Amino acid sequence: MESTANADLTDLWDRVFGTQAAPEQWLVIAAGVVALAVVVPHALWRLSRNAITIAHEGGHGLVALLTGRRLDGIRLHSDTSGLTVSRGKPTGLGMILTAAAGYTAPPLLGLGGAALLDSGRITAFLWIATALLVVMLVMIRNAYGALTVVLTGGTFLVVSWLANTDVQAAFAYAVVWFLLLGGVRPAFELQSKRRRGGAGDSDADQLSRLTHVPAGMWLFLFHAVSLCSLMGGGRWLLDV
Template sequence: MQSTTTAPAADLWDRVTGTQTAPEFWLVVATGVAALAVVLWGPAWRPARNAVTIAHEGGHGLVALVTGRKLEGIRLHSDTSGLTVSRGRPTGPGMILTALAGYTAPSLLGLGGAWLLAAGHITALLWAATALLLALLVMVRNAYGVLTVLITGGLFVAVSWLADSQVQAVFAYAAVWFLLLGGVRPVFELQSKRRRGGAPDSDADQLARLTHAPAAVWLFFFHAVALCSLIGGGGRLLGRS
């Protein structure tokens, strides 16, 4: 007979690793349209952009750790900017990959999320996102950043535990659509700022100094990753339903 202590754990494991049914096609399209509206409409984009900043700075932090750099901390600001500080060699592959990771992280996370949803792992996606946010929270070093990550993580926890399967599916698809679409706009914003002479220490400019390749090359790379992720991820989301 299965013990009462192991049964809940087994049920939880089955719930996380199991597959769930995708929402109807019109709901998948509707979540994509809603995400696009948030990205394009300024009053909605400004607060929602905090989620993109979390992914951006989290990308810097994760790659810094993976490449052997020491992550000192992450700061998220109310103007939706952010800063990730790591220690290590000021040049070399580790620093280059860390600088590359920021603008590509939201789109690549969205692409990964689209693959999970296409495989039917809706609950796994929600739990993985929660785990990543908790890991990020440990490294945040300012009050606004802590509050932003807590609110975002709390939303994922609430949906994962309290919402029914249909609501979870719609929320997961909306979140992935937002990452895919929201990963595109910041690159255009950066390009516009640089055209006006702003953002002299942007990731593209840092990469230019590290590699001696023009910043325009890295802007093109950021655009390519964002657009290819949107096309590939969007196709997976629409094909799944």
């Protein structure tokens, strides 16, 4: 019985962390087109942006913990906004990194996902994403946020556990394309809001107050991270 259990664990390890064959190029391109189709149209973006908000607030929360801050909770709202509350020193490097992590998290997660897919670890990407969503669920403090994370995590779990390899590959590539492409748009939206005199308490403005560096420079950083991640991740996904 012990040998059977060990064999089952070995099989599970190989299934999750083993490598899978790269999908056909047409599937990779099709996944990118699907991701683009839910990012560009305003009506679909209003819905799909919830997933970007999960990554955005999750980035704040993760970096807050990594820098020694106490994470009190995360809220996700139906208007695709979010709020991450942490305790600790109100100034200093930890607070700066925490504030900077929101807009940079989705494209950097997409870049990391592209690296995993480029190495053939499709199932590993799906399981790592599921694990991150489970951890985030523990810190959610409102019903809408919990529902959003549960539905998203459930989708990842079902695909990673029940779907065949072709479906897993299509889903994984679509998700990574979505993070890369969807990670670009929020910085432009923030720039547009600030141009109209809105978003006075945005991450860029908070960073400006913390560092005395103009908010426009932080916006430039957000743009640079998202666009560079898209170019680098796209090259990995397309294998060029």
